[in-house]
Amino acid sequence: MGASKFKDLRRAYGFDDVALVPGDVTINPEQTDIDFHLGDFALSMPVLASAMDAVVDVPSAISLGKLGGLGVLNLEGLQTRYENPEDVLLEITQASNESVTGLLQRVYSEPIKENLIGDRIKAIKAGGVICAASVTPANAKRFAPIAAEAGMDIFVVQSTVTTASHISRSYRGLIFSELSQSIRVPIIVGNCVSYSAALKLMEAGIDGLLVGVGPGAACTTREVLGIGVPQVTTTMDCAAARDDYFRATGKYVPIITDGGIRTGGDLCKAFASGADAVMLGSNLAQAQEAPGRGYHWGMATPHAALPRGTRIKVGIRGSLEQILLGPSTVTDGTKNLIGALRTSMGTCGALTIKDMQRVEMVIAPSIKTEGKLFQLSQNLP
Amino acid sequence: MGASKFKDLRRAYGFDDVALVPGDVTINPEQTDIDFHLGDFALSMPVLASAMDAVVDVPSAISLGKLGGLGVLNLEGLQTRYENPEDVLLEITQASNESVTGLLQRVYSEPIKENLIGDRIKAIKAGGVICAASVTPANAKRFAPIAAEAGMDIFVVQSTVTTASHISRSYRGLIFSELSQSIRVPIIVGNCVSYSAALKLMEAGIDGLLVGVGPGAACTTREVLGIGVPQVTTTMDCAAARDDYFRATGKYVPIITDGGIRTGGDLCKAFASGADAVMLGSNLAQAQEAPGRGYHWGMATPHAALPRGTRIKVGIRGSLEQILLGPSTVTDGTKNLIGALRTSMGTCGALTIKDMQRVEMVIAPSIKTEGKLFQLSQNLP
Amino acid sequence: MGASKFKDLRRAYGFDDVALVPGDVTINPEQTDIDFHLGDFALSMPVLASAMDAVVDVPSAISLGKLGGLGVLNLEGLQTRYENPEDVLLEITQASNESVTGLLQRVYSEPIKENLIGDRIKAIKAGGVICAASVTPANAKRFAPIAAEAGMDIFVVQSTVTTASHISRSYRGLIFSELSQSIRVPIIVGNCVSYSAALKLMEAGIDGLLVGVGPGAACTTREVLGIGVPQVTTTMDCAAARDDYFRATGKYVPIITDGGIRTGGDLCKAFASGADAVMLGSNLAQAQEAPGRGYHWGMATPHAALPRGTRIKVGIRGSLEQILLGPSTVTDGTKNLIGALRTSMGTCGALTIKDMQRVEMVIAPSIKTEGKLFQLSQNLP
């Protein structure tokens, strides 16, 4: 018997592994077009805020909407479990590192109040912005009509990994075409990481796709479950599915890269990897308007038996407007993210997001960036 | 003369180098089947405890057996050298870092008492669980009948590297087919790292194969001898041998990945690399039931002239049940390992361990995980 | 539909990724020829000083010129905004880390005085050396005649990325052939990172090309914009364009690697990557003669809305002559850079810079250099 191979392993890349290459043309940044379209909605910046309790509540969703982005409210978080979630939020931010996971497990065991779902959505709509709300697949059929009734514009069905085909003893797997017919608003589904799973979800009739598993700052899915695909590769794979699906059907299902973006540089690379929009968590948890008060935690953190995430201190670094639109007085890429996107597009000669998707990237691990190591050693005390 | 090549070098991968990719289907974790079969025995969890003195003694073997796993007792360790090994264990845990290697060299020079072999095995059997015991190849023929006589169910022949063909002046190399006929219990042999060596051992009639050399937490074989193959590659190579051997003969010789597993994520990757079961050392040395009392050391550590290992402080992190079955209140992947395996299988759409062996893996070094670096810098004081 | 690929990613390399391989011949270092020719000018060392305010002012440009190199004066920096820039330089070096970016944003908002352009250039020429001066593309047509009138010998048009084709609402893109005809001095343009952009600039009539984006010690372009190509790859790509353009037209447009050089080793690798000369920033900011007084900052640092760089403390390490020509009493590669180049060329058997461009390089990440890790662990307290 000759030696045979058990399995092929493909190399996958994250934001830190790559860098953008300017091309043969440059463009003035203010001429770039960064609009994001989903169904009949158009955003003036391609940014969604994560459906996480430290990132989005009613006031922050309204603030972000007025800036041109889209906050996604989590319908299974503290906002729908507590009439006054502020007390619980305060308790979380004040807990010690040792006790916080236990506290999260406890406060998230409080049942969801269905009446609060409608209340929160109506409050966002009253702010005059587009309203997006998120549930897990298991609750989608139950909560979707309530949310739609209250005026929700965009529905997000999200779990660590969501597929078009789920096998379960306890409930019939969610069928997206049925859901789509029942509520008649655009449906974004996620998260997804592979070409074939993305294609199957598109074939099931979804309107947008959240891409990524494991890379978020508040997430330890890779340590706990071994699962996690770096964002550049997974975005490229799902973008290939989007483009193939568009060529075959004429329907364009936008890709939203979710997780792992820390800097303007990462955000620019997400688009160069094929994203149509990005979903930000930690960056926006650092806003003055964020409900997390300088802390952030993932929705898998409170899991009763297998928590996968941690509360992390992200600090408060400025207003939503400063973080997204500047001006910045820091030089580490954490402020004026949209200014950075426009400048990067101009430098790379991209007039539109579709142009930016075609910019050349090279594999160039940042851990070896020459200047940074120099700088590090020079600044030591 | 033109330039010629001296030797080919193949890239090998460890757990930190890879990550699992969810597929097109998801499954509820409680529907997964993780049984492990060896000969006529079936375990309800695919976990063996290492034949190391800090991990397995009589009570911990019984505890693990009742949970569904299998503890392997080392017949050449402290348990068979001392009537009351507790005193020696205490001395080891209390020694200073400087003196501990010398102490280990001394206490392991005490001769093995053959009567204690039978006593320990009978005590485990009295606990109502499957009994597995381990010896080195040099002692296999001498100790096997004693252990079998005492009721041992599964025999493990283990050294750093064990081959079907050993060249020696001092004793005739162990012939596994003879051993197999003499004791009539399933024989697990290890450790082994290559396709061809695995195949030769299977052809010699063994019933299970321990895979891996060098990656354990208490092992410095790579520093001392230069030897060590990362666990993902070695598991894939030996799994290929298993599958080829099964196709050729119809006999299925399960592969047990031994060493280097620190988290639930690593454990899940071992199965995705082709393992049928895993052998855990450090993780189980952290149990309240472990004889090491929060410390761990390898069986090569006490070597008289060339020690290859260190005593490391692993701490006590919970009961065997908490470590294996949860619930967990930590988020770093070190508790509820079986819960993590079932969740990972569900997320990857694997109903059985055989399905999990076929899950896609990508090369994605964890040192570059985006979120973790972010988190690190944010949590600094 | 079968899986398709979204985009190809090529691996790019920086100085830390590679090492030079000595060949079959060795040469005495003093026999090497390292002259650099640009138009009708010849430098006795292939070194330009960066057009940065911490590196080049009038006296340091004269000092460097007398040693055989070429200082490039920034015509849009402090030297042309302030009659007495020394006060501002002092203020910058005394600012706290927290306040310095804001301070830089403020002092660089002072308007440029056109009369100071001529004054600075005449002062350099009065020192008896070649005078090079730099502007951004947007100001090139306006400032070029003033500078040429004052006696400037070499004109540098430089921005983060400069292309032959710039799209703008606010001004007609700079046309290099027109500029070239209007001032009749050699024009160096930069920065540029790709083969095709380099070729297009050469076809537009430039006389020298600055290569590199993002790797400098005072630059955070990669963090902010995601843009940055490691210097070895970008130098090799632009050198290929230079050689192809020379073969096609007979005109040789020299390549100047700009950024990321910290040591003599890096400098040697730049030439082995194809450079005809190098531009140094941080290294020369460490000279006693440097206006930065032991500090360094990039020209993108003061950007009003999106600063991309930091002030770093580089220290004062010796005179320009010691840094470039030695002798050295340090062993870390930061002094006697030209001595290092000649010794490296001799060891690699290169008589000329063109020979050095052909020396073999291997990919050999320095983070794994055996001796250094050993040394590190041995020197710990």
Place this chain on the structure above:
Amino acid sequence: MGASKFKDLRRAYGFDDVALVPGDVTINPEQTDIDFHLGDFALSMPVLASAMDAVVDVPSAISLGKLGGLGVLNLEGLQTRYENPEDVLLEITQASNESVTGLLQRVYSEPIKENLIGDRIKAIKAGGVICAASVTPANAKRFAPIAAEAGMDIFVVQSTVTTASHISRSYRGLIFSELSQSIRVPIIVGNCVSYSAALKLMEAGIDGLLVGVGPGAACTTREVLGIGVPQVTTTMDCAAARDDYFRATGKYVPIITDGGIRTGGDLCKAFASGADAVMLGSNLAQAQEAPGRGYHWGMATPHAALPRGTRIKVGIRGSLEQILLGPSTVTDGTKNLIGALRTSMGTCGALTIKDMQRVEMVIAPSIKTEGKLFQLSQNLP
């Protein structure tokens, strides 16, 4: 014009990048044969001590010879510049880090006394061991007859890089065939890193080849000159030249890997890369018998204008016998190096050094060794 490629870059590997793979056979360590043959001389261990002042003087050369190895005395170091070098050695070990490079530059400017050359060689021969002595190429013709006259058995001609063809204004390049005829003792030449340079040196009539540039613990050649090829690749390349030359001519020119070996594991990998012997520096500088008294520095460190090396504190870790032959009570691979070689050979099924050269190696960067990271985090206070 289409894009063309400037230069190919090959990946090179060092000891930390690779690991050995056990094969299908194992052997008892005491049965292995590790003799090293050079000309008519045979060593019972394949170990040479570096011609460095911190490693070899007369007494340590004798001690190592009696253990079966070979110390190489540097004829251009302190031993031939000073009648009583002990005072200077003491001064070096007591100097501060800041002053030591200047001190080394000064003490090595003392002229060489030709009478001391003969004295030192006769003293070693009086100890009853093989005597090897080393000079640089420039001094080879002048010192060779003096050393041969005094009884030198093996002549070593060594510089950072030595080629068969050296271009010089100041002296006619050394012609090895002439040297060989004039002294009639085996000549070892080094250092060399490439296949073609190795082949040319063999064709010039040398009897042994030192392989490696830059990886030593006391060497900063890579930082200063950019030159350095990791030891696994360079050993494999030169071993390929040796084997090709042997096939073509029937003359076997052994390869001696010099530099970068810190542990038994590294030493084993050197042989698996094709070495016939190894030259050790730092390891033997740690011996009680070493003249460096716990310190080590390279011969390029004292260079007057471009020092390339540092004095490092290596500590005193035991006698030469303990370091080479054990027994060891440490577990980090720094003691009982020969015991480690024999054990590794046995584990890999290699009876002879030629067998060890054929053992499989995989690329498996040690920075990702699972257990080590675990251990690190567990041992933190």
